[in-house]
Amino acid sequence: MPVRLAVALVTCLALLGGCVAAHASGAESPSCTETDLPVTGPDGPATMHGQLCLPAGGPPAAVQLLVHGGTYNRYYWDLPYDPDRYSYQRDMAAHGYATFAVDLLGTGRSTRPPAARLLIGAEAASLHDVVGHLRAGRAGGVRFGKVVIAGHSVGSGIVAFEAARYHDVDGVILTGITHVPSVPALTTGAGTGLEPAFLDRRFEGADPAYFVTKPGARAGLFYAKNDSDPRVIAADEATKDEVSAPGMATVAVFGIVMPATSGITVPVFQAVGGSDVLFCGVLALRDCSTAASLREQEAPYYSAAANLTTYVLPGAGHSLALHENAGAYRDATRAWLTACFGL
Template sequence: MRVPRKLVVALSACCLLLTATVTAPGAGASAFTCSDVDLPVSGPGLPVLLPPAPATMHGRLCLPNGPAPEAVQLLVHGGTYNSAYWDLPYGSGQYSYQRDMAAHGLATFAPDRLGTGQSSKPASPWMTLSAEAESMHQVVGHLRAGHVGGIAFSKVVIVGHSVGSGIVAAEASTYHDVDGVVLSGMTHIPAIPVLLLGVVFGLTPAFTDPALTALGSDPLYFTTRPGARSWLFYNEPDADPGVIAADEATKDQVSVPGMGTVAVFGIVLPATLGINVPVFQAVGEKDVLFCGVLALRDCSNAQNLRAQEAPYYSPSAQLSTFVLPGAGHSLGLHENAGAYRDATRDWLRDRLGVVA
């Protein structure tokens, strides 16, 4: 079945839809532009029984003005998020990973994963880890082939958050098509009791949430209950209430079967052992889902984190670690998230030679 699927993707690539949307400016916004892109990918399926169907992945490319960068970061959001995690519509853009990277001369592409945002929404049972990794592999191919913004990027660094980090690990270890990997909001031993509480008290079927009923989701797509994001994803002393409200307003859905396969096969087993390019792993010090006594993980500093996580990587990963003080699970949306972005840029420069 792989031949027809690749033919579908190749033919569809000739019909890429690129819609330019220059970002509404905040301070320094004249230094970059962003555009929305729809990319053809093959949707999930089952061998013989359910051939993959064509699908579309929507995303946003942010570029600094001037000469085209040689490198791009492919940003993969977590569960119950969409690409807004990387460009939160709040304030003057100070919580936007994409705008901050572009203002520093670096390119990013943030897609809505299949099942979320403006991307195609396959049936939730088929949204397994392998299907998610395959779709991101195809996006990497589009980025290298010049199908996104007309730029054939010579370096692709794949960046994940939470569930997205499990997908990133599987993609990088399966296809070996990226130059570097950034994993955020995860360790290899999650806090199982907290996760169970989060599932029982924090999640609800997406079709029951008035904000998401228009998606027409099947019963196994879930989202967070109103108010749950604050205690699941944030350390509130280090968070702006306006950010949490914007997060709630832009929340999305996640396939429960898919999230399960990502957790087991992408994070716990783990897929990271197969990564053969440099890895940067970042967590929030107060991440209740992956740090602390219940997770058997000391996230008080980067040295302790590295000592605990290094056995899950091969030597070729050259693991680097970072801990954002006071931050919770969604470290990119906390008040001191700038330090996390700075540390990522330092790693990109020092380990991969990615400069503005």
């Protein structure tokens, strides 16, 4: 018991912000089901596919709506390799938390509109519809009283825009993003690591404005060598998806140039990998060595109502949920959820 209390205390002290942390959880077997939900697309009615994972026993009162990054789909949150170690959804369910991971429009089994129409406003509008479905019990028959929306990378920019525009969620989790990225790394990564999706046989016939990562590019862009498993990177490569290039451009405008985060009025948890070459380090003008340094630099981009809490996963790269020490990041997320919402 003293060891458990010490671990919980260290985790809570690592989280900066106004919420007083407390953490309790128990391991349970998850139940995951897939469903399609009607949403508003840029050209009319569309369908968004997602996976709901619930803990054993009665359904919880809250759910995390999980939004993947660019060139990913919902498998970012439930990678089909060693799920006991790398699945965010199944680990959350084992600790009593519900999650709903979506395929954004243009990815996975969701509707694929023309890429030029799939801008940040259209993505946010479709997620707003999903929030309503989750509250109304249209996903798995469970009515959730609280919805916390979580994003990764490009998905974090979309999540911030959705939360600031619609004010329909109770909390926001942003991962794999800062407000001052490494422009040289992003420019080089896009120029050498991306290609039109139709050049990949898996996306033959794709809209020319949809892009994917080139074979082998994900390791250097998204992972830190000393904190990653080559088999995870292989599974990541096998499940990669396309992304709208015009859509990414609008995320950059409203996520960085004109940050939507200033309009968020609910608690925010921001987490990054300490070795994320795209958003941290000297070239990014961001010191991601500690949660304290990150918060000091990022806080000006948020309102006081956001009550910003920051977390840095040591040694992890851009896709922090898929690194070998990702369990610490999930523990920190749960500590924040408990502290701010009593979940």
